Amino acid sequence: MISTQDWADTRRLWEYHQMGHTLQPCSVAVGLGSHDLGVADTAVDLYERGMTPLLVFSGATSPTTRERMPRGEAVHYRERALELGVPSSAVLVEPRARNTGENILFSRKLLEEAGVDVSSVLLISKPYEERRAYATARKLWPEVEIISASSPMTLNEYVDSIGDVRLVIDMLVGALQRLLIYPEQGFMVRQQVPNDVIDAYERLCERGFTSRLMRDSQGQDQALSQTRR
Structure with a gap:
């Protein structure tokens, strides 16, 4: 079940991922x-x-x-x-x-x-x-x-094109995690991530939208541990 808060958090990640x-x-x-x-x-x-x-x-x-x-x-x-x-x-x-x-x-x-x-x-x-x-x-x-x-699509249109809202949310969460952890690994330049985007990301992780996350050796989401320090 996708709650109103889940959808609001997803929309915030969608907006952030696009450069405009x-x-x-x-x-x-x-x-x-x-x-x-x-x-x-x-x-x-x-x-x-x-x-x-x-x-x-x-x-x-x-x-x-x-x-x-x-x-x-x-x-x-x-x-x-x-x-x-x-x-x-x-x-x-x-x-x-x-x-x-x-x-x-x-x-x-x-x-x-x-x-x-x-x-x-x-x-x-x-x-x-x-x-x-x-x-x-x-x-x-x-x-x-x-x-x-990218293709000029709204979040709703993209979800309709994929046909699986939970998978789309998982993909948005996974993409955000990589923006948080990859700069330290030398894979990309660091991007400023607003606090409300991190908050949305953490709530979605807590709600279980985690199938596209990378895990550390203890099975924990690396980005969550970093943002909560």
Whole structure:
């Protein structure tokens, strides 16, 4: 049962995860692989709007995408883009990355090897991954301007597209935890997290929305122990 408080806390995390960047033309758009073909659709839309001359899709497979995207996330994204009318010359594929850091590093290397001059990147992710993707790119690709983008959806629309409200809440909670703990591990730059966002996160953890959390050796949520010190 999702309570009124649960939903309010979820909405607060959803709002925080989105960067609210103003879209502008960039050297390249990088679509981060996942289960969500909406990332490819958004990349195509930005290409058609003249926001970028080149698309890079990055991603191998994961336990959640292996069955749906057996040829790899980036390959399926490319196929989707070609179906929607993007010429093959405007799409590059990076098929090895298995996490956000590798998405950034491997895409950067691919573009360097292709001789593409990059000063700005439209970084396209799932809506609740905008801030995590941005913080990772700022750490691993600091010399370029990063503009975060995702499918323009409300929380309600995203829940309807997934069809499982509890899973969506779990994913939002897991993404917030990583923003709290990954900077100390060197994976991303630190983001300021308002107290009301941390409060919402802790309440949702206490309510059991924890399937996407990373645990320490004692089985505890690392971020909870850090925020409560």
